[in-house]
């Protein structure tokens with residue numbers, strides 16, 4: 001049972017986390033421009049185990065650009081993203097995923113959908129999907145019911161919140177999503193960019209709400 005993070009060489013990459021129990025889950029893929037580095041890092045972390053599941057927290061290219069290479073290389077049997085962000089990935093839509101802005105190709109990928117409350121139980125970790133629209137309409141966070149870890153994607157960071165001005169973003173929805181996250185008892189906090197912290201995660205949610213002008 002473990003949560004590890006890929007060493008990143010490229011500024012554009014999202015954070016990439018490997019969650020290991022009886023099965024393994026990779027959360028986000030990075031942008032994939034320096035694929036060899038990510039490939040080597042994921043392979044090292046897997047340490048001979050198979051990659052069973054890939055979960056993409058949302059459609060943005062810095063989180064999904066490397067997904068097709070990971071799928072091809074490691075062959076996870078299941079690939080998931082949030083309901084509202086699945087279709088652009090299936091279509092290889094470079095506009096709303098920001099592939100055009102980042103200057104990368106996006107081949108269509110076969111993704112399943114995770115809805116509110118869906119559980120990915122890998123033995124030792126039980127990841128519950130929480131629908132958190134605001135940064136994108138289909139953004140999800142993953143809450144580990146066993147350890148209290150929250151994987152927050154680009155919804156909220158240490159010292160920051162996700163942008164709401166990109167395609168399908170919505171500030172009111174982001175506030176509601178942060179309020180929803182704040183009902184959880186969060187231990188480790190693992191955002192899509194910047195530092196992760198091993199405990200006391202709720203403070204980053206309340207800080208995010210304050211940044212959105214919510215009095216709490």
Ligand SMILES: [Zn+2]
Pocket residue numbers: 058060135154
């Ligand atoms: Zn994003």
